[in-house]
Amino acid sequence: MNAELPLRKLVLRLVLVVAAMFAFGFALVPIYDVMCQAFGINGKTAGAYEGTQTVDEARQVRVQFLATNAAGMVWTFEPLADQIEVHPGASAEIRFIAYNPSDKPMAAQAIPSVSPSKAAAYFHKTECFCFTQQVLQPGERIEMPVRFIVDRDLPDDVHHLTLAYTLFDITSRQPALAHNGG
Incomplete structure (x- = not known):
């Protein structure tokens, strides 16, 4: 009977550790958001935008485009232009090229970020391939458009934005593709 007491304590501690790990997993997203905001990294775009704005013809902002593949993604992925100049409030478009060099169907999801992070709330996408898989x-190659507006209220000290996409292979999450491809 005396041997059961240490075993019960061990089981209770293990259950508490598992519960703490589970809670920490849920806390990671808000912690990540706070850290990104505090350190000015990985700015999230403002998302789809349906509004209209007047164009600020007196001001120009340079928007740079970056495309990277996550580990394991074999596609070729790049913007048609490295950067463009836009007037805040004006609608602009850039196209990205994706090419699947593999011998199987593949699915991908692009995750965007904007830097500097303080400018992310002023970058509005009206159409984006990142909205869908x-x-x-x-061997298929496609052009994927991104239409956007840099908000007129962008802080005056911001003259350069970077829109970066990371492309992830999500084929294994698509049952029909994973079955057909393997």
């Missing part, structure tokens, strides 16, 4: 057949 992209499926390409073997």
Whole structure:
């Protein structure tokens, strides 16, 4: 009977550790958001935008475009232009090229970020391939548009924005593709 007491304490501690790990997993997203905001990294875009604005013809902002692949993603992925100049309030468009060089259908999801992070709330996408998952057949190449507006209220000290996308392979999350491809 005396041997059961240490076993019960061990089981109770293990259950508490598992519960703490589970709670920490849920806390990671808000912690990540706070850290990004505090250190000015990984600015999230403002998302889809349906409004209209007057154009500020007196001001120009340079928007740079970056495209990277996450580990394991074999697609070729790049913007058609490295950067463009836009007037705040004006609608602009850039196209990205994706190519699936593999011998199987693949699905991808692009995750955007804007830097500097304080400018992310002023970057409005009206159309973006990042809103949906992209499926390409073997050898297929597509042009994917991004239409956006840099808000007129962008702080005056911001003259350069970077829109970066990371492309992730999500084929294994698509049962029909994972079955057909393997």
